[in-house]
Amino acid sequence: MVVQLQDLSMEAVGEFVQQRWGELLDEVGAGAAERYAAGEAFPRKYLIQAAQKSLHGLALPREIGGEGMGSNVWGRVLEEMTFRCDESAFSLVVSMTTSIAFTLYQSGDARLIDNYVRPFMSGELAATLAFTEDADFWSWGTTLTRDGDGGVLSGRKSYVTGGLISDVFLTYAAAEPGRLAACLVHRDDPGVRLIPAEGMGFQSAGMAVLEFIDVELGPERILTWTDGLDHSQLYLNERRSMQASWTVGRMRGLVARCAARLRTTTRQGQPVLDYANVAGALGRMHMLTDVAQTMTHDVLDRQARGETDLVYDAKISAAKHFSAEQAMNLAHQALRALGGHAYYGDEYYGRYVRDCAGLIPAGGTQDSLEITIGALVAKNLL
Numbered sequence: 001m002v003v004q005l006q007d008l009s010m011e012a013v014g015e016f017v018q019q020r021w022g023e024l025l026d027e028v029g030a031g032a033a034e035r036y037a038a039g040e041a042f043p044r045k046y047l048i049q050a051a052q053k054s055l056h057g058l059a060l061p062r063e064i065g066g067e068g069m070g071s072n073v074w075g076r077v078l079e080e081m082t083f084r085c086d087e088s089a090f091s092l093v094v095s096m097t098t099s100i101a102f103t104l105y106q107s108g109d110a111r112l113i114d115n116y117v118r119p120f121m122s123g124e125l126a127a128t129l130a131f132t133e134d135a136d137f138w139s140w141g142t143t144l145t146r147d148g149d150g151g152v153l154s155g156r157k158s159y160v161t162g163g164l165i166s167d168v169f170l171t172y173a174a175a176e177p178g179r180l181a182a183c184l185v186h187r188d189d190p191g192v193r194l195i196p197a198e199g200m201g202f203q204s205a206g207m208a209v210l211e212f213i214d215v216e217l218g219p220e221r222i223l224t225w226t227d228g229l230d231h232s233q234l235y236l237n238e239r240r241s242m243q244a245s246w247t248v249g250r251m252r253g254l255v256a257r258c259a260a261r262l263r264t265t266t267r268q269g270q271p272v273l274d275y276a277n278v279a280g281a282l283g284r285m286h287m288l289t290d291v292a293q294t295m296t297h298d299v300l301d302r303q304a305r306g307e308t309d310l311v312y313d314a315k316i317s318a319a320k321h322f323s324a325e326q327a328m329n330l331a332h333q334a335l336r337a338l339g340g341h342a343y344y345g346d347e348y349y350g351r352y353v354r355d356c357a358g359l360i361p362a363g364g365t366q367d368s369l370e371i372t373i374g375a376l377v378a379k380n381l382l
Helices: 012-031 034-038 044-054 068-086 089-105 110-122 228-265 276-304 314-338 340-345 347-357 366-378
Strands: 127-130 143-148 151-160 168-174 180-186 194-195 206-218 223-225
Touching: 012 068, 012 089, 012 223, 034 110, 034 347, 044 089, 068 089, 068 180, 068 276, 089 110, 089 127, 089 168, 127 151, 143 168, 151 168, 151 180, 151 228, 168 228, 180 206, 180 228, 194 340, 223 228, 228 276, 228 314, 228 347, 276 314, 314 340, 314 347, 314 366
Parallel strands: 127 168
Antiparallel strands: 143 151, 151 206, 168 180, 180 223, 194 206
16 A cells, blocks of 8 residues: 655654654664674665565656655655664665666666666665766776677776665766766676775775776667766766755764763763753754755755756755765764763764765765856856
8 A cells, every 4th residue: 555645744754664664674773883893784685675665666656666755755754764774874775776766767768667767666676876986077997988889898986885785887987088978787797896895984885896897788788878977967966865865864863862862961960961061062963953954855845846957956966065064063063062972982973973974075075066056156047
């Protein structure tokens, strides 16, 4: 039975998430700290179970087997799941697959929908983005060379979220001079090599280095030879709103954890929340989170109403930028309010700081978003 939300309050969304996926989130989160410390990716089985409970198809149209609830519902669900589940990598990796499913669905290509979008929704396949090379678009070492009707892919992607637990990689590569290509690569394609990647955070997200050694791709795998830049922005535009949703969920989790700790802490025999500076820190944390949430929900609602630019939307980019900045600000406030406990008393805070640091470069660096938005303002386009 399709469950419809009567309103989009976070109370209603919370009840919806608990009803649908509450037990699963508890199970996934149970081993989060241990996996993170060991650098182990969470088990792939949880992605399959979530898909079987209709998570992956929540926002996709009913005509292809989804529930048609739209980006405004999906973003709030993603936020709530991140808030509730101690394994924050889980909702992050799920959202990578759903963002790629949405991008491929928008192509209108029935073959892509049947071969990829539907299997993404069922959990048969998981997908992620192969983009990062520590270089800009025009300096990439990954190339796609024409070979008859198809192409040969060679190169290396240096940091792939969920790479170790994904089957399909939406990959961007340099093609003709000054052009960017987009293609779909499978993990079992001859010449594809996955290597565990080391990074500051997201230790349980299955990060990977992805190498391509003369990988032969048929024409059905090549999404575009020349318009990869616009195609990537179509993906990243949708991705940024989901990234902001994930970030707000993480921020809410930190505030709740800080509040719970402070409620039970005394100093010189007096509850610490009686001290104005401590109460003020908690108030600032709530305000930062509330504003980031309000901004994110606004862009989710705009997306659902079709009021955003599908290629590059300044409000979505601003929501990504603001939430990422405030997530780090929040960590600083937590350290000031909790003192040593935040540093050594609970490993959750360390995970939060390491993961949220990755939000600064992800989905377009903060500086690049500022530059693009500033250019639009200068041209009187905003």
